[in-house]
Amino acid sequence: MTDAQPNPNAKFKRRIFSGIQPSGNLTLGNYLGALRRFVEKQDEGIETIYCLVDLHAITVWQDPDALRHQTREAAAGFIAAGIDPERSILFNQSQVGGHAELAWLMNCVARMGWMNRMTQWKDKAGKNAEKASLGLFAYPSLMAADILLYHATEVPVGEDQKQHVELTRDIAAKFNHDYKVDFFPQPDSVIEGAATRVMSLRDGTKKMSKSDPSDASRINLTDSPDAIAKKIRKAVTDPEPLPETLEGLEGRAEARNLVNIYAALAGKTPAEVLGEYGGEGFGKFKPALADLAVSVMEPINAEMNRLMQDPAEIDRILGRGAEQADAIARPILEKTYEIMGMVRSR
Numbered sequence: 001m002t003d004a005q006p007n008p009n010a011k012f013k014r015r016i017f018s019g020i021q022p023s024g025n026l027t028l029g030n031y032l033g034a035l036r037r038f039v040e041k042q043d044e045g046i047e048t049i050y051c052l053v054d055l056h057a058i059t060v061w062q063d064p065d066a067l068r069h070q071t072r073e074a075a076a077g078f079i080a081a082g083i084d085p086e087r088s089i090l091f092n093q094s095q096v097g098g099h100a101e102l103a104w105l106m107n108c109v110a111r112m113g114w115m116n117r118m119t120q121w122k123d124k125a126g127k128n129a130e131k132a133s134l135g136l137f138a139y140p141s142l143m144a145a146d147i148l149l150y151h152a153t154e155v156p157v158g159e160d161q162k163q164h165v166e167l168t169r170d171i172a173a174k175f176n177h178d179y180k181v182d183f184f185p186q187p188d189s190v191i192e193g194a195a196t197r198v199m200s201l202r203d204g205t206k207k208m209s210k211s212d213p214s215d216a217s218r219i220n221l222t223d224s225p226d227a228i229a230k231k232i233r234k235a236v237t238d239p240e241p242l243p244e245t246l247e248g249l250e251g252r253a254e255a256r257n258l259v260n261i262y263a264a265l266a267g268k269t270p271a272e273v274l275g276e277y278g279g280e281g282f283g284k285f286k287p288a289l290a291d292l293a294v295s296v297m298e299p300i301n302a303e304m305n306r307l308m309q310d311p312a313e314i315d316r317i318l319g320r321g322a323e324q325a326d327a328i329a330r331p332i333l334e335k336t337y338e339i340m341g342m343v344r345s346r
Helices: 028-041 064-081 098-107 112-116 119-131 134-148 159-178 225-233 253-266 270-277 282-308 311-340
Strands: 015-020 047-052 089-092 154-156 188-190
Touching: 015 028, 015 134, 028 047, 028 064, 028 154, 028 253, 028 282, 047 064, 047 311, 064 089, 064 282, 064 311, 089 311, 098 134, 098 311, 112 134, 112 159, 119 134, 119 159, 134 159, 159 188, 225 282, 253 270, 253 282, 270 282, 282 311
Parallel strands: 015 047, 015 154, 047 089, 154 188
Antiparallel strands: none
16 A cells, blocks of 8 residues: 555454355365465464355255255364364354344445346346345345454455455445444455466366366365376366466466466466476376375365264354354444444343
8 A cells, every 4th residue: 555545444453254155065176265375364463264154055045954064064174274263263154143133234235236236146146036035136245244244354255256345345435434434444355376266177267166066077175085086187188288388378278277276286386387397298297286186185185074073073163163253243243233323222
């Protein structure tokens, strides 16, 4: 920020908030694009709050038993990836009532036109918008409430979620303007790393997704080493060898994706990977990538399996995290009610 553009968040404590839906297997994309960065943020002296957003999950129908299992499995994935409940707050969204309460208040600040412009609403509802839930339409307002409830100043997100953080900034600015206060910060998107957007192993133009019908399109954190190696060996590629420069990856989405994945797993730049493997065919590169992926993912998989043997311990961790989260959220929510003119007499 320059003197002409003062930091609007300077008065607020630096605090990170981010969440992932517990709607199925966490993938390599979740790990490289989110979880690993979450872990690194624990060492940067910033308060970190990580949430399993089960209220977002139910914007489309969820089997209750499956949702419970997926929430615990996602929590296990966070912990196995390195999230330390002693250093970060980890909880599931529905255990902190302030998320739903503030979402309603923000619904009354957000404008319909803003919601209509959300690309994910258009993508998810498509031609069946009339049959989609009201929650699916309004969930960007809930996402804004998730962030604002903690006065978060930084939100690690993928490119596809950046629009929602921009909406959060708009909602915060309108609230502050309408009520003539400087109460909510303007949270910043944090997008970093060589593989913040990991693509499908079957189609390099599509994001790796836990909702893709093809399990071969993704590497799940629950996959065995053999399954990981098999999926990488069968990943779609082209017949050309890897280029020696990044420019040579233009128009080669699948090749670029595998190079980016290798780079992220190895802690290198894509250019460094091409410096090592440029000119080589995928017959050599894929086995190297498979070995690297297994070496990183196998310990996470083993720890997840161990944690899932004790769901009561996972529930205890989530419950304690919810108490910690509520201790931060409740005063902010109460002040929001006060600013908006609600009588608070108990």
